[in-house]
Amino acid sequence: MYFQVHGQQGADVETILLSSGLGGSGSYWAPQIADLAEHFRVVTYDHRGTGRTGGEVPEQGGISAMVDDVLQIADALKLTRFHFMGHALGGLIGLELALRQPDMLGKLLLINAWSKADPHSGRCFDTRISLLENSGVEAFVKAQPLFLYPAVWMSEHTERMAADEAHGIAHFQGKTNVLRRIAALRAFDIDDRLGAIDTETWVTATKDDLLVPYTRSVRLADGLPNAKLLLADFGAHAVNITEATRFNKDMLAFLLQEKAAIKTETERHDIAT
Known part of the structure; x- marks a missing residue:
């Protein structure tokens, strides 16, 4: 497993491990590294x-096999406890x-x-699979940003879109x-086991996410015993990239216990409706 370590060091420094989505690249988290590195060891x-x-x-193993990989990294770094942030598949x-x-x-x-x-996410995955199998890698990669970013953001970042496509x-x-x-991500189903997860959890989603309806995050927050939900009106699927400043502020508020910036339990239900 290839991993990188950034930020603070020392025995008393807390570690946060970041796991990206379908693309799988650690570089996905570039907009978060600097802010996190001021407070944490970042992996x-x-x-x-x-x-x-x-x-x-x-071929077999699914998300569980991907957890084995994370545990391999934790073992290599001698981590017995750490925070974990995952985007989409990384969240699973x-x-x-x-x-x-x-x-x-x-x-x-x-x-x-x-x-x-x-089911809507399944339709999106079917579309992407069809592109890959019938039109090839170039079509598959070219369509990827449509599921990640808002249209205006893509229009304003045409050079980045071209560079990302080539890469x-x-x-x-x-x-x-x-x-x-x-x-693996389509087969994942722990809906009836959410009550068994007592980990303090921050759930965030965007209402304009084309790939994953925000109601899936509402379900997570309702089912997890110790969760807070933060919904944004815009930012799309890759909100930590498209709205990095806002995202990082809320992320650190949760991690650093700045509770004034975290939505309360009552507000959570108001926002969800």
Whole structure:
């Protein structure tokens, strides 16, 4: 497993491990590294089958196998306890980790994640699979930003879109790996086990997420015994990139216990409706 360590060091420094979504790259978290590094030891990694880790995603094992990879990193760094932040698929890894190794987790942060895949998300995945199988890698990669970013943001970042597309094609993780990773996140279903996760959890989502309906995050917050929900009107699926300043402020408020910036239990229900 390829991982990088950023920020503060020392025996008394808390660690936060960041896990990205379907793309699997640790570089996804670039907008968060500097702010987190002021307070924490920050660990990013490339998922198995992606980036500098490479290799092949196991045919069996699903999200549980991805948790094994996280535990391998924790063992290499001699971590007995750490915070965990996951985006989409990374959030599923965090939820499974909370079920398997609750004593290892400090706080859990979930971004546009779910306890059970929504039928609409399934339609989106079907579309992406069809592009990959019938139109090829270039079409698959070119369509990816449509599921991640707001239209105006993409229009204002055309150079980045072009650079990301070229990089995505040149470093494509492979058809087999993509299909197995999609299968893993579609098969994930802990909806009836949320009550068993007592980890202090921050659930955040955006109402304009094209890929994952924000109601999936509402379900997480309602089902998890110790969760707070923060909903934003805009920012889309990759809100930690498109609205990094706002996101980082709320993220640190939760991690550093600045409770004034965290929505209360009552406000959570008001926002959800």
